[in-house]
Amino acid sequence: MKAKMMKESATNADEDGGAASVLGKWKGYMANSDGEPDSPIDLEFTNDTITARRFSGEVMGTGTYQIRGSGTSMRIDVKGTSGDYDGKDYEGIISVEDGTLKWCSTNDNESARRPREFQTDIQQNHFLMVLKREGATE
Numbered sequence: 001m002k003a004k005m006m007k008e009s010a011t012n013a014d015e016d017g018g019a020a021s022v023l024g025k026w027k028g029y030m031a032n033s034d035g036e037p038d039s040p041i042d043l044e045f046t047n048d049t050i051t052a053r054r055f056s057g058e059v060m061g062t063g064t065y066q067i068r069g070s071g072t073s074m075r076i077d078v079k080g081t082s083g084d085y086d087g088k089d090y091e092g093i094i095s096v097e098d099g100t101l102k103w104c105s106t107n108d109n110e111s112a113r114r115p116r117e118f119q120t121d122i123q124q125n126h127f128l129m130v131l132k133r134e135g136a137t138e
Contacts, residue, residue: 018070021096023047027055028101028131033120041129043101050078052085061085072097075114076105093118101131 022045029037040055045065052060061083068075072095080088091114092105104119104126106112112125120128 018074019067021070022067022094022101025134026101026131027134028129031120031128031130033122035119035128037130038120041131042134043129043131049081052083059083063090067094071095076103078105080108099133101133102128103131104128 024045026043026045028041028043030039030041032038041060042053042055042057044051044053048064049062050065051062054060061080063078063080063082063085065076065078074094076090076092076094078085078090078092080086080090085108088108090105090108091112092103093115094101094103095118102118104115104117106114107125107127109125115121115124115126118128120126
């Protein structure tokens with residue numbers, strides 16, 4: 001059974017401010033197993049919630065999240081609270097570097113284990129998202 005989320009806001013999760021680095025709006029894609037763009041996705045992180053949208057702006061779902069760590073060694077746990085993600089748990093790793101957010105996570109499969117690297121791996125039930133901070137220039 002997946003670990004249950006603690007009721008703690010993201011800003012309190014890490015004294016080094018790692019959680020604060022994800023706050024805001026992000027645009028990007030789900031990566032295929034070769035790391036190439038597959039499906040577009042937008043994410044918005046507030047202090048307590050995450051919202052996923054299709055490029056059309058339609059909300060796919062929301063959830064609460066907790067981040068531990070900072071820099072390139074952050075862990076993220078998400079509990080879906082509405083839409084496509086309602087009642088689902090996602091364990092992953094996340095990093096923010098040079099305006100790029102990478103999030104590799106399980107796909108809510110009971111047998112999936114937290115990823116150790118940023119790569120979509122269908123066999124391991126891991127998916128990778130690569131996003132740029134909204135308003136950032138390339």
